[in-house]
Amino acid sequence: PRFVAGSMGPSGLLPSSEDPDLGRVGLPELVEAFRDQARGLIEGGADVLILETCQDILEMKAQVLASREAMKLAGRDVPLQCSITLDPTGRMLLGTDVRGALATLEALHVDIIGLNCSTGPDLMRDSVRYLCENASTPIHCIPNAGLPINDGGRTLYPMRPEPFAETLREFVLDLGVNAVGGCCGTTPEHIRALVAA
Numbered sequence: 001p002r003f004v005a006g007s008m009g010p011s012g013l014l015p016s017s018e019d020p021d022l023g024r025v026g027l028p029e030l031v032e033a034f035r036d037q038a039r040g041l042i043e044g045g046a047d048v049l050i051l052e053t054c055q056d057i058l059e060m061k062a063q064v065l066a067s068r069e070a071m072k073l074a075g076r077d078v079p080l081q082c083s084i085t086l087d088p089t090g091r092m093l094l095g096t097d098v099r100g101a102l103a104t105l106e107a108l109h110v111d112i113i114g115l116n117c118s119t120g121p122d123l124m125r126d127s128v129r130y131l132c133e134n135a136s137t138p139i140h141c142i143p144n145a146g147l148p149i150n151d152g153g154r155t156l157y158p159m160r161p162e163p164f165a166e167t168l169r170e171f172v173l174d175l176g177v178n179a180v181g182g183c184c185g186t187t188p189e190h191i192r193a194l195v196a197a
Contacts, residue, residue: 005081006041007050008034008063016058016094027062034066035073042074052083052142053117053183055093057104060084064108079111081140085118088147090127098127102135114140117183119147120159121167129175138178141171145185157185165193 015030017023038049051063060082071077084092084101091097096104105113113135115124121143131139146159164186171177182190 003047004045005048005050006038006044006046006078007052008037008041008067009053010055010059014056014059014094015062016056027058030059030062031066031069034063035069038063038067038070039073042070042076042078046078048079048081048112050081050083052081054082054084057084057092057094057096057101060101061104061108064105064110081112081114082108082110083114083116083140083142086115086124086127088119088123098130099134102131106136110137112138112140112179114142114177114179116140116142116181117144120144120157121164121171122159123147125167125171128171128177132176139176140179140181141168141177142181142183143168144183145187145190148185155185159185161187161190161193164190165197168194169197 011030013025014022015025015027041049049067051060054060064080067080082105086092092101102113113131115127121141124141124143128141145157145164149156149158168180172180180194
């Protein structure tokens with residue numbers, strides 16, 4: 001048997017932004033769009049919804065509200081795994097830090113909280129530690145294979161499988177992370193090393 005995660009990524013807009021292009025969408029419009037997506041995933045049989053690569057906490061709120069509406073419409077509840085994306089300074093794109101994000105997500109009573117994308121696990125260490133020490137939910141960490149590098153217009157992810165796996169192993173054993181995985185730049189070799197670790 002296998003469990004299937006239905007993934008809901010960001011809209012590409014930033015509803016909290018004052019930018020006339022990026023901030024041109026409101027909460028009700030986002031909830032409506034995400035509700036349709038969530039309902040399709042739930043009715044399709046997803047066992048969990050992963051709301052991921054979120055760079056604007058208001059957009060994450062829209063995804064959570066939409067998912068709950070979709071569960072009611074579908075007549076089926078599934079856990080919500082919420083994944084924010086932090087830059088190397090430990091903040092979301094519009095400035096929310098891990099403390100503010102955790103407070104918001106716990107107030108929304110989501111089931112799993114964590115980080116994905118943006119950087120490698122090495123740059124997530126302090127934020128992961130904070131989540132593990134302060135969250136009331138299980139914690140996940142799904143990093144890139146290192147901080148991306150621009151190589152003549154081509155994106156490279158420099159972290160090799162062994163250090164990637166070893167860092168996540170440390171997060172599980174020493175910090176208490178409950179679920180790990182790989183995001184951008186990870187290969188089957190990264191995941192094999194992670195499983196072995």
